[in-house]
Amino acid sequence: MSWMQDELEADDMVALRPQNLFDLSGKVAIVTGAAGGLGSWISAGLAASGASVVMTDLSAGAIDRTASAIRKAGADILEVACDLTAENAPAGIVEAALARYGRVDVLVNNAGANRRERIFDVQEESWELIANLNLKIPFELSRKCAGEMAKGSGGSIIHVGSLNNAIGLQGVSVYGAHKAAMCQLAKSMSVEWASLGIRVNAICPGFMLTPLSEPLWQDPKRGPWLLERSLLKRPGYPREIVGICLLLASEAGSFMTGQTYYVDGGWLAGTPWDA
Numbered sequence: 029m030s031w032m033q034d035e036l037e038a039d040d041m042v043a044l045r046p047q048n049l050f051d052l053s054g055k056v057a058i059v060t061g062a063a064g065g066l067g068s069w070i071s072a073g074l075a076a077s078g079a080s081v082v083m084t085d086l087s088a089g090a091i092d093r094t095a096s097a098i099r100k101a102g103a104d105i106l107e108v109a110c111d112l113t114a115e116n117a118p119a120g121i122v123e124a125a126l127a128r129y130g131r132v133d134v135l136v137n138n139a140g141a142n143r144r145e146r147i148f149d150v151q152e153e154s155w156e157l158i159a160n161l162n163l164k165i166p167f168e169l170s171r172k173c174a175g176e177m178a179k180g181s182g183g184s185i186i187h188v189g190s191l192n193n194a195i196g197l198q199g200v201s202v203y204g205a206h207k208a209a210m211c212q213l214a215k216s217m218s219v220e221w222a223s224l225g226i227r228v229n230a231i232c233p234g235f236m237l238t239p240l241s242e243p244l245w246q247d248p249k250r251g252p253w254l255l256e257r258s259l260l261k262r263p264g265y266p267r268e269i270v271g272i273c274l275l276l277a278s279e280a281g282s283f284m285t286g287q288t289y290y291v292d293g294g295w296l297a298g299t300p301w302d303a
């Protein structure tokens with residue numbers, strides 16, 4: 029560690045070019061839920077910045093559609109089809125990554141599940157599924173990846189939370205509670221793993237347009253309500269989550285850890301009274 033102030037040199041102008049600051053060449057990233065609305069764009073973004081990407085999701089067919097498009101641009105992709113809730117799935121994903129690349133530098137815990145049930149109607153099975161996919165599995169996979177990152181020069185772990193962790197919404201109590209816990213986990217992990225060179229953050233999308241959220245946007249009551257509250261008067265598009273992921277995964281985010289970042293089109297900021 030140096031206590032000297034950073035003096036700007038001419039060479040820094042090269043290091044500061046976006047293609048260098050956000051460069052992930054030689055890095056290996058694992059993305060869960062990689063065939064989904066956000067996961068496919070996150071995978072593509074990491075690959076476009078030079079990372080080899082381990083794309084994991086339920087079915088090979090679903091991953092392959094996105095992976096083929098990314099490979100056409102010359103990127104290196106490993107597809108791992110597995111159910112994250114299956115026994116030892118996190119270990120299997122990390123083993124597959126190590127067998128092919130020998131290292132893990134970035135993990136994006138993106139896969140998630142939601143069931144829209146009012147509190148009186150919440151089923152035990154819904155609780156289990158939501159808790160597992162949004163909290164327990166990210167916890168396990170992070171531990172496995174952090175162990176490998178610690179053997180190298182560290183890494184970056186990104187949990188995908190939700191704006192729902194900052195605001196109460198009807199019918200999604202269990203989901204919101206576990207997403208909030210996931211963001212809290214980013215803090216605890218950042219505290220325990222900073223000394224290993226591992227940064228851990230959470231990103232919270234607002235209402236994006238993906239297969240998961242499409243029924244909301246189509247709903248005659250909830251669709252207009254969502255638009256009315258949005259400062260930008262439109263849904264977010266999956267490509268709009270890529271920037272924050274690249275920032276947190278790369279050298280550009282080297283001083284960022286233990287935080288939660290909202291990408292929500294201003295949804296949580298408030299609403300003008302004359303909207």
Ligand SMILES: NC(=O)c1ccc[n+]([C@@H]2O[C@H](COP(=O)([O-])OP(=O)(O)OC[C@H]3O[C@@H](n4cnc5c(N)ncnc54)[C@H](O)[C@@H]3O)[C@@H](O)[C@H]2O)c1
Nearest residue numbers: 061063064065066086111112139140190235236238240241
């Ligand atoms: N879309 C939104 O508006 C929004 C808003 C806030 C947070 N999020 C969060 O962003 C993340 C991605 O959401 P999305 O909208 O892209 O969802 P999506 O449903 O489009 O994609 C989720 C992916 O996870 C995979 N998946 C689900 N269960 C799995 C399992 N057991 N094993 C392996 N893979 C499994 C699915 O096959 C799917 O491809 C989720 O964590 C979600 O909670 C989304």
